[in-house]
Structures are given as structure tokens and as C-alpha cells.
Amino acid sequence: MIEVRGLTKRYGDKLAVDNLTFAVEPGKVTGFLGPNGAGKSTTMRLILGLDRPTSGEAMVHGKQYQALGYPMREMGALLEAKAVHGGRSAYNHLLCLAQTNDIPKRRVDEVLGLVGLTEVAKKRSKGFSLGMSQRLGIAAALLGDPQVLMFDEPVNGLDPEGIRWIRNLMQALAAEGRTVFVSSHLMSEMENTAQDIIVIGRGKLIAQTTIDKFIAENSTGTVKVRTPQAEALAKAVAAAGGSATTSGADALVIQGLSTDQVGDVAFDTGIRLHELSQTRASLEQAFMELTADSVEYHATVQGSGQTAVPAGGRHAAGHAAPDGPPPQITNAPPPPQDTESTSEHAGRTS
Amino acid sequence: MTAVTTDQSHLSTLPPAQGRANLLGTLRSEITKIRSVRSTYWTMIVLFVVTVGISALITWLTASHWDQASLSQRATFQPARNSLIGLYFGQFVIVVLGALTFTAEYSTGMIRTSLTAMPRRGVFYLAKALVFAVAALIIGEVASFVAFFLGQALLNTAPEHISTTLGAPHVLRAVVGGGLFIVACGLLAFGIGSLVRHTAAAISITIGVLFVVPIIVNFLPTSWSNDIMRWLPSEGGTAIWNTAQQAHEWPAWGEFSVLLGYTAAVLIAGYILFRRRDA
Ligand SMILES: Nc1ncnc2c1ncn2[C@@H]1O[C@H](COP(=O)(O)OP(=O)(O)O)[C@@H](O)[C@H]1O
Ligand SMILES: [Mg+2]
Numbered sequence: 001m002i003e004v005r006g007l008t009k010r011y012g013d014k015l016a017v018d019n020l021t022f023a024v025e026p027g028k029v030t031g032f033l034g035p036n037g038a039g040k041s042t043t044m045r046l047i048l049g050l051d052r053p054t055s056g057e058a059m060v061h062g063k064q065y066q067a068l069g070y071p072m073r074e075m076g077a078l079l080e081a082k083a084v085h086g087g088r089s090a091y092n093h094l095l096c097l098a099q100t101n102d103i104p105k106r107r108v109d110e111v112l113g114l115v116g117l118t119e120v121a122k123k124r125s126k127g128f129s130l131g132m133s134q135r136l137g138i139a140a141a142l143l144g145d146p147q148v149l150m151f152d153e154p155v156n157g158l159d160p161e162g163i164r165w166i167r168n169l170m171q172a173l174a175a176e177g178r179t180v181f182v183s184s185h186l187m188s189e190m191e192n193t194a195q196d197i198i199v200i201g202r203g204k205l206i207a208q209t210t211i212d213k214f215i216a217e218n219s220t221g222t223v224k225v226r227t228p229q230a231e232a233l234a235k236a237v238a239a240a241g242g243s244a245t246t247s248g249a250d251a252l253v254i255q256g257l258s259t260d261q262v263g264d265v266a267f268d269t270g271i272r273l274h275e276l277s278q279t280r281a282s283l284e285q286a287f288m289e290l291t292a293d294s295v296e297y298h299a300t301v302q303g304s305g306q307t308a309v310p311a312g313g314r315h316a317a318g319h320a321a322p323d324g325p326p327p328q329i330t331n332a333p334p335p336p337q338d339t340e341s342t343s344e345h346a347g348r349t350s
Numbered sequence: 351m352t353a354v355t356t357d358q359s360h361l362s363t364l365p366p367a368q369g370r371a372n373l374l375g376t377l378r379s380e381i382t383k384i385r386s387v388r389s390t391y392w393t394m395i396v397l398f399v400v401t402v403g404i405s406a407l408i409t410w411l412t413a414s415h416w417d418q419a420s421l422s423q424r425a426t427f428q429p430a431r432n433s434l435i436g437l438y439f440g441q442f443v444i445v446v447l448g449a450l451t452f453t454a455e456y457s458t459g460m461i462r463t464s465l466t467a468m469p470r471r472g473v474f475y476l477a478k479a480l481v482f483a484v485a486a487l488i489i490g491e492v493a494s495f496v497a498f499f500l501g502q503a504l505l506n507t508a509p510e511h512i513s514t515t516l517g518a519p520h521v522l523r524a525v526v527g528g529g530l531f532i533v534a535c536g537l538l539a540f541g542i543g544s545l546v547r548h549t550a551a552a553i554s555i556t557i558g559v560l561f562v563v564p565i566i567v568n569f570l571p572t573s574w575s576n577d578i579m580r581w582l583p584s585e586g587g588t589a590i591w592n593t594a595q596q597a598h599e600w601p602a603w604g605e606f607s608v609l610l611g612y613t614a615a616v617l618i619a620g621y622i623l624f625r626r627r628d629a
Contacts, residue, residue, distance in 0.1 A: 069370035092386035
């Protein structure tokens with residue numbers, strides 16, 4: 001359970017986080033969404049007590065982070081993946097964290113195995129690929145077996161395999177009843193992972209809702225029809241309470257009626273249909289519209305989906321852990337969209 | 351083959367936590383940190399080689415040219431100090447390690463991870479400073495004693511008896527003080543590092559204070575420079591290995607406490623800022 005009340009952070013003139021209030025519940029994955037520069041990372045640093053709030057407070061299990069007895073046993077966090085000393089081995093990195101929190105040594109080996117880094121445990125983390133660094137960060141977050149987990153853009157720069165691994169991990173952690181709070185600047189990363197979402201823009205709360213509601217509210221359902229009797233169908237649709245606009249010679253785009261209703265109307269009026277399909281504005285679209293007013297640099301947001309994977313990233317990861325293929329969650333229900341390309345959501349509705 | 355799972359049956363359960371994260375655990379953590387990076391070993395080896403090597407060179411030159419030494423040189427000769435001259439150069443090495451111990455947390459981004467593990471910053475700062483101080487004390491004392499014994503052995507090669515022993519007046523204080531001097535210089539750099547949080551800046555500032563300032567003061571008229579000199583951290587430090595008091599200095603421990611005063615002030619200022627600043 002994470003609670004944030006009136007949280008505000010000002011850096012000089014810049015109001016990075018503006019009076020945020022929200023709660024993150026256990027047992028589900030909560031997505032923390034907002035365009036780049038919205039204040040997601042700042043909010044997470046405030047929760048961890050790394051930065052001092054200008055006003056307001058953030059609580060973990062009803063306490064400020066600094067007041068937690070063994071903080072890593074209650075909350076695990078992944079901020080930037082490279083928040084490690086590159087000259088230190090993965091094992092020693094985790095060991096020094098474990099010692100502070102009175103976590104036994106064998107647990108270090110266990111989390112290394114859990115994230116698939118056993119083979120490179122004694123190697124200096126300087127040479128790790130982004131994916132391996134990300135895994136090391138996740139190992140640190142899981143070290144204390146905490147009930148609350150927080151990940152800041154965990155899939156940034158990962159290949160599809162790594163992305164799926166992290167998604168499955170987050171869902172499995174939530175299924176165990178833990179609180180999982182994960183940020184992203186892309187709706188597409190969240191729609192298959194999160195149950196709840198918190199959307200911010202320019203530091204302000206824009207929406208707090210469930211992903212299902214968000215989809216329902218923001219996918220303006222239009223129905224596409226192809227028919228040789230376009231004019232007649234347009235009239236019939238209007239009579240049934242919908243509105244139709246022509247799109248090309250034999251096609252109509254209909255609003256206000258479902259595919260079922262359009263089909264029934266056509267049947268009742270004896271109109272021949274060649275195609276009847278639902279088209280849905282993408283969630284990314286809806287998300288962008290929602291946050292449009294609060295985007296700082298439009299170009300960055302548009303392009304950021306593609307920045308990701310350095311060409312050598314995948315190869316390097318595979319090379320360093322020769323017979324540790326990207327591990328899979330064995331006991332978690334596989335998300336149904338597993339085989340889809342990870343950033344496409346058009347397939348969802350058609 | 352590792353099948354990844356979050357099923358806790360695959361992981362041993364953690365023994366229940368009792369109490370809270372404290373200084374002891376944080377000390378252990380800092381010990382792991384300092385001994386798990388190569389820069390620690392490199393700087394320590396360099397410190398030892400530089401200190402002992404330069405001391406050996408100086409004492410050997412002194413012994414082999416003793417017959418050409420002037421009367422005043424003979425009268426003011428301090429064999430202990432002569433064999434500890436290498437520490438003057440060793441201080442620069444410990445300055446690097448002292449600064450790095452703190453600033454590397456920032457340059458690597460590790461500080462955010464460290465403070466997530468131990469969010470109580472006073473405990474973290476204290477543990478870090480203590481572990482570094484003990485490491486510096488060990489290497490400082492080893493270098494100081496080895497430089498002393500090797501130096502005295504080389505002085506024994508002179509045509510006259512000019513060497514000394516640990517039992518002679520003030521000599522033990524000078525040699526032990528040599529190691530303490532290394533600790534104090536290192537902690538000064540650590541403190542400056544915690545103020546500026548930048549490796550190169552911390553090293554430059556500390557070396558400026560310890561090395562450049564006394565050179566500038568030396569160019570002032572003697573009547574001024576003597577008054578200023580005794581207030582400098584560098585003078586305060588080097589006084590500890592004199593076995594005879596210099597005209598412009600206070601007695602050894604008094605003068606040494608000038609260096610300690612500066613070090614303490616910087617450490618406290620660094621601590622206060624560290625508590626308040628965003629990580
Ligand atoms: N330490 C800082 N000093 C000054 N400005 C900052 C600092 N950290 C973040 N900001 C600013 O605060 C805003 C929010 O940043 P951030 O929390 O990183 O956003 P996000 O993680 O959502 O992309 C940005 O405009 C950023 O430039
Ligand atoms: Mg961010």
C-alpha cells in the first residue's frame with residue numbers, strides 16, 4: 001500500500017509534482033502514466049525519501065519510507081537501471097544491500113537465480129547490457145521479499161523478450177497479493193499489464209481509474225460498413241438513432257450504433273453488406289488526447305516509442321548468459337496477448 | 351537451467367526481521383563496498399609504494415651525502431622526520447581515495463540505491479566515514495612504520511650514527527602520527543567530497559588546500575607567513591612527524607589539532623548538507 005497526499009515538489013521555478021493525491025492498492029498492478037517530464041520519476045523519488053517534498057507526504061504501509069524498520073524488506077524499488085557502481089560485481093552489489101537490511105547471504109544467490117544472472121554474478125556490472133542491468137535492479141528490489149514494489153519505466157530499452165519477462169513478473173507479484181506500482185510514458189505498455197492506472201501530466205493528477213473503464217470510456221466505437229446500397233443504409237441508420245458518414249464509394253463509417261445494431265438494421269431493411277467491422281481509436285490516441293495539454297515537448301513523446309533497443313543489446317545479453325535463456329514465469333497465468341507484438345494494440349478489437 | 355518464478359516456495363523464506371536497519375549492518379555493507387572495488391586496492395598500493403619509496407630515496411640520499419652536510423643541517427637534522435617525508439606525497443593518494451569513497455556514489459548513481467537500503471542518512475554517512483577512516487588508518491600506519499624502519503636502516507649506512515629508534519623522545523608519536531596524518535587528509539577529502547559531490551572538484555579543492563595554499567603563503571613576508579602558517583591544515587598535519595618544534599608552529603599535537611579542526615568542520619558541514627539535499 002502506497003499513499004500519497006498533497007505531494008508537491010518544486011525545483012527552483014519548476015513545479016515537477018503538483019499536489020498529487022492517490023493510493024496504490026495491493027493485489028494488482030497499478031500503472032503510473034504520463035508523458036515524459038510529467039513527474040513520474042520525481043514522485044517515485046519522493047516516495048523513497050530520496051528527494052524532499054516541498055509539501056505533502058508519501059507513505060508506505062502508513063509510514064514514511066525513512067521510518068521503515070528494514071526498508072528493503074517492506075518495499076523494493078527499481079529506479080534507473082544504472083544506479084550501481086560499475087566496478088562492483090553483481091553479487092557484491094546485492095550483498096552490500098542485503099547486509100544493511102539484515103538479509104541472509106543465500107538470499108543474494110536466490111534472487112540472482114530468480115532474474116537469471118547467476119552466470120554473471122561475479123562479473124563487474126560495468127559490462128552488463130541494459131537488459132542485464134535492469135534484471136540486476138529487479139533482483140535488488142526483490143531482495144527483501146517486500147510486499148510493495150515500485151518500478152520506474154522498467155521496460156525502457158528492452159527487447160520484446162525482456163519486456164514480456166518483466167510484464168509476467170509484475171503480474172505474478174501482484175497475483176501474490178503484493179502492491180505493484182509501475183510507471184510508463186506509453187499507454188500500450190500498460191494496457192495489457194495494469195489493472196489500475198494513475199495518469200499525470202505536468203505534475204498534476206489527470207485521471208485515476210481502472211484500465212477497463214479507461215478503455216471503455218476512451219475508445220470511441222465506430223462501425224465500418226461496406227455496402228452497394230450506401231445511401232439506403234445511411235438513411236436506415238439515421239432512423240435507428242445513429243449517424244453515418246460516407247467514406248469512399250461504397251463505405252460508411254457509423255457512430256452511435258454497435259456492430260450488432262448495424263447488422264440488425266441492415267437485415268431488417270434488406271440491405272446487402274460486404275463488410276461489417278468495428279474500428280476503435282487506439283488507446284495511445286486516447287492517452288495522448290488526455291494528456292495533450294500537459295505534454296512538454298511534443299516531439300519527444302511522439303518519438304520515444306522507438307528510441308529503445310540498442311542494436312547489440314539482445315546479443316550481449318544472450319552472450320553473457322549462454323545457457324540461461326530469458327527465463328519465464330512458470331506459475332503465472334500467461335497473459336493472453338503474449339504472442340502479439342508488444343506495442344501494437346490495433347489487433348485488440350478486430 | 352533456471353526457471354524463473356516468483357513462487358516463494360522456490361526461495362527460502364527470510365527469517366523474520368527484528369529491530370531495524372542500524373549502524374552495524376550499514377558498517378558491514380560499507381566494508382563490502384570498499385573491498386569490492388579495484389580502486390581501493392590500487393590507491394592503497396600506490397600510497398604504500400609512493401610513501402615508502404620516496405622515504406627510502408630521501409634517507410638513502412641523506413646518508414650517502416652526509417659528509418657534505420653543513421653544520422646547521424647537522425644541527426637541525428631529524429632522522430624520524432627524514433624517513434617519513436614520503437607521507438607528504440602519500441597524502442595525495444589518500445585524498446583521491448577519500449574523495450572517491452563519497453563522490454563515486456554520485457558519479458555512478460549508486461547513492462540512490464544506497465539510500466533506499468539505508469534511508470537514515472546520518473547512519474549512512476557515519477558508517478561510510480568510519481569504514482574509510484579505518485581503512486586509511488591501516489594503510490597509513492603500515493606505510494608510516496615501514497617507511498620509518500626502512501629509512502632508519504638506510505640512514506645507518508651513513509659514516510656517522512644519525513639514525514634513531516622508536517624509543518627516542520617523540521619518535522613513536524611522530525611515526526604513529528604519520529598514519530593519523532593520512533587518515534585526517536583522507537577524511538578532509540571525504541568531507542569536501544560530500545560538499546561538492548563531484549570527484550574531480552573534490553580532489554582539486556583538497557589538493558589546493560593542502561598543497562597550493564602553503565606554497566602561496568611561503569611567498570609572503572616571513573613575519574606574516576609564520577603567523578598564517580600555523581593556522582594551515584597542511585602545517586598542522588606535517589607538524590606531527592617533527593621531533594623538534596619549529597619556530598612558527600605550536601607543539602605537535604596542538605598543531606595537529608588544527609588539521610583535525612578543519613577536517614571536523616568540513617565533515618560536519620558535509621553531513622548537514624547531506625541530510626538536507628535531494629539525493
Ligand atoms: N533534480 C531536478 N532538478 C530540476 N528539475 C528536475 C529535477 N528532476 C526532475 N526535474 C524536472 O521535473 C519534471 C519532471 O521530471 P520527471 O519526474 O523526471 O518526469 P518523468 O519521470 O515523468 O519523465 C521535468 O520537467 C524535469 O525536468
Ligand atoms: Mg522518468
